[in-house]
Amino acid sequence: MAKILSFTPDDSVHAFLTTIPEVTYGEGPLSGVTVAVKDNISTKGIETTCASKILKGYIPPYDAHVVALLKDAGAAIVGKTNMDEFGMGTTTENSAFGPTLNPLDKNRVPGGSSGGSAAAVASGLCDVAIGSDTGGSIRCPAAFCGIVGLKPTYGRVSRYGLIAYANSLEQIGPMARDVKTLSRLYSVIAGHDPRDATTVNKPYSHEPSANIEGLKIGIVEEFFGEGVNPRVAEVVKEALATLESLGAVVKSYTMPSMKYALSAYYVTCTSEASSNLARFDGVRYGPGLDSAKSWHDAYSEQRKEGFGKEVRRRIILGTFSLAAGYYGRYYQKAQTARQMVRDDFERIFRDVDVIAGPTMPDIAFRLGEKSDPLQMYLADILTVPANLAGVPAISVPCGKIDSMPVGLQIIGKYFDDEKIIDTAFAFEQEGV
């Protein structure tokens, strides 16, 4: 029996790009739970723009796999959330339709790129949200907005219908105000999809447990090093002490590959993006091309008009990385570095169950605070390693600085998402 719910939020933070005034939903484990979906995830019959002018008006003729799963579970999909254009950003300021504001301080950014999803959940406009995380895009806004966000193990959630930014790095994941709710949402979206060759058959049906007696936690020194606000480091260290008080054992490690991680990440994601975003040519979708012009002129113009500056910058950087004469220096070496990051994780995970540290080097930036691209990229340094390796990582609120939240990041072994969820749950139960 289909039920109807009306959704007319007072969206003062500009979390949504599209809202559904009358939502129909059915029976199931998420019956009536209001879910916001990031606007880079295809929704049949509902405009899906990736916060880009180039996709304005695009109505997918199909549902992303996760959207179909949510509907089957009875969830009420209430709208599509704002984001950095195509996921390219750490603040949601790079939306073609204007930034989302942080619900805790409207002069600050909500983080990105899933800033709309995080702000919608944090401000209580909906129960839960779906985001995507290419280099921290779920964990960063979760940390900045004071909610919980999970980047699942690569391959645990289908990407079919997620408009690709960097295929080899990104995962769709759940965002919620508490770990238990996040876990419920995750159990609906995880699992194998025959249309996504990179998914594995590892469904999730875990009930979070707060018992972490004997849990071995690794601390990576580089996660507390240069560029990390000492006050953030301090809050996170206190959180680690809390985990120790719950019976966990903490041990320190170094991760030499961290030196290369950010470069490896940006070379890989911009390379893949330069190829992924080439299809927006205005022929099959998007604003029509001027057919009085020749193909290449019309195509260049379309992309110049349709993409924001950061998107074009990343396309150019990615094209550099793949071009003849640069490929060996950039793309190929990035893969080497990526393997080194994996090897480092593997080595540490032979000893410990999880790795913990700060999610972000700082608290939410003020709007417009970071204008230099490289300075902005540096903010991703702590979140990208999990994407490079494909391991799961969660951000859970662990304290505040100047009344802005700080996120504790817990990274797990491949397909051991359950363990980081338990760790986050144990910490959350202890209260902050």
Next chain:
Amino acid sequence: MEDRETIIGLEIHCQLNTKSKMFCGCSTDFRDNEPNTHTCPVCLGLPGSMPMVNKRAIEFALKVGKALNCTIREESEFSRKNYFYPDLNKAYQITQYDKPLAEWGKLLIDGDNGEKEVKITRIHLEEDPGRSVHMGTTDRGKYTLVDYNRAGIPLIEIVTEPDLRSPKEARKFLNKLRATLEYLNVFDSEKEGSLRVDANISIKGSERVEVKNISSYKGVEKALTFEVTRQRNLLRRGQPIARETRHFVETRGITTSSRSKEEENDYRYFPEPDLLPLRVSSWVESIELPELPDARRERFIRQYGVSAEHAKTLTGGLKLAEFYESVAPADPALAATWTADYLLGELNYRDFTIDAMPEDLFRELIKLIKSNAITDKSAVEILRIILDEVKEGKGPEHPQAIVDRLGLAKSSEDLVMKMVEEVVAEQPAAVADYYAGKMQALNFLVGQVMKKCRGRADPGHLNTLLKELLDKKV
């Protein structure tokens, strides 16, 4: 200059006849359908869609790899080839780059100087782009219409070493390759555009030219012959040959320069992140190859006692070989001659394939020839009538019906004897010449009888009859 060698290497694209496309479940049976009706999010390149590899396409490519004696790579993978064109649905083509499925093969052909081994560099899998139709006449009024029904059809690209030495040899290679692919049942040669060829051609010591867009294998010899002549003429005049890409204009039988090599795209290949590697080298052992053209040729010689030349011709295509085997039982030798020497010529003349000739009618015709009921001349006439009727879309007549309708049955012995006697009576001068020992006179008399019966008698037989009659009179 003239004796400098011609060096040719080929790249052949062949559409595999799987049921569904390379990376999605859309049907490959799109010809004669409305544009953009065999399309889905994947083959339209809609945002968010993902490719999934068709297992049968891999199996077909492996079959070809095995038949061409290739080594199958332990691990192969798909890469993206990035370039922008309206009919390229994702603005990249999923293909194989530095890790192709199969490498280092060979194919034996009947070369210019006897049997020859042509080395195969590699065989890789990829997807076909969509189809562009160029519209409009005035410069500014021109535009392109795009149909993605073809987008995502599985292709194999077979690349040869530059081992071919003449356009004719290139044609022979292609004929052999095409037959092999047909025998493997991985490809349908009759579908338009199912086999497309690019050729690299140079005169030894000069720059290499790539000729693209040879959409029919028949066009290959034409395109290459034009190109060899063009390049040799340039050299003769002391002009350099530019390293460039040229397009074959089939209707005019010429090649024209497109953009030169240095302007060509940098394709920025990198591994396709949405697909995982293939490790299928061990599958090859379990692949059973069917009888291939060379084996069938040997069997035809052994089993039907046909000549080596006929055996080669008759095994040159799968359907032709099957046709022959179905008509052979009546009389293998006669069936071979009539198929290879007469039927094929008549088919080629009409641009027909072997499918045009109904097997049962041809079998009936062979029986009529064998029973001496008709002359060879009449048999050819019947063949033409049947094929013309097919061409007009009529149901073709049975050979016996044609014989009856046109009175093509060999004249009866009595009638023939009567005519022989008449001619002997009517031509005293020739008869006298015969008796004088002039043997041409006999030929003249045979001719006269043939004229009387409008060719419906066997000249050899008439010869005997005339001789008997004249010798008796002495």
Next chain:
Amino acid sequence: MVTAEDVRKVAKLADVGIDDSEIAEFTRQCSGVLEYFEILDTLDQNQQLYRERYNILREDEVTPSLSQEESLQNAGQTEKGFFKAPRVM
């Protein structure tokens, strides 16, 4: 590091369209980032990313396609069931 000419060339290869007024800014920013990436070139081995899963394939089965109307629904311009694009010649 990279020159304005390099950026112009790559922008052309990428077909993103770039104004003369933007060249200086893009050159400065790309230079900064590419310089940062240079650390990768201090690595000497070219290790391939190891992928443990392989042979993920689907059976050769036909599944329903979209209708022509659905296929064309998002197109800017169409004609007789085709997508319409600018001239390529």
